[in-house]
């Protein structure tokens with residue numbers, strides 16, 4: 001087991017993960033950019049390399065040398081800007097996804113993955129990377145959320161706030177089942193999506209600090225794709241899992257105002 005005190009600098013085993021963080025200044029609701037810190041630290045604590053490339057609005061991103069793309073959540077206004085930008089590189093992003101590239105998308109970013117999303121009365125085209133669509137509903141779905149997923153041993157906990165209702169196509173697996181809160185649409189019991197190495201979710205908070213299993217799932221898939229070796233040494237996640245458990249317990253006991 002690697003302890004934090006052992007944290008090594010650099011990439012002792014030579015493996016590294018190249019992360020593209022899309023539009024951090026626009027898509028950072030509820031601390032979504034904190035997910036990048038977690039990915040970086042969990043690599044560094046294991047002596048693995050982490051390269052983080054920020055993609056800004058005037059950049060034309062290339063995904064050819066990228067292992068993991070992260071898209072956070074944003075307001076409708078920000079989503080519209082981002083979607084226009086990403087439609088310009090839609091085919092490159094689709095090729096990345098089809099080739100097993102890892103893509104993690106939260107809330108507004110998750111909604112962009114589908115064929116369309118509705119803003120008010122307006123229906124905007126999405127990136128059509130995953131067979132899903134997002135419609136508008138009232139009320140907004142706001143509050144804490146807990147999800148049981150096959151991708152990690154602990155319950156995924158966090159916070160959701162979305163007007164959109166996301167419906168998955170037949171072949172698309174949900175990230176998991178809602179144990180508390182609303183998830184994709186408030187009625188299906190599904191939360192998020194899994195497609196190839198894409199993980200879409202409504203979970204903010206940010207997602208990864210209290211859900212280390214999700215972080216390791218993403219890193220492992222990225223390492224597997226690039227090196228054929230997705231193995232990760234276990235870390236001491238006592239603090240992360242205590243925070244996860246505390247939030248879950250409070251949800252279950254009805255102790256949190258949602």
Ligand code: GLN
Pocket residue numbers: 029072073074075076079106107108109161162163164
């Ligand atoms: N603007 C989107 C909605 O309300 C997503 C918001 C978010 O990322 N939290 O559905």
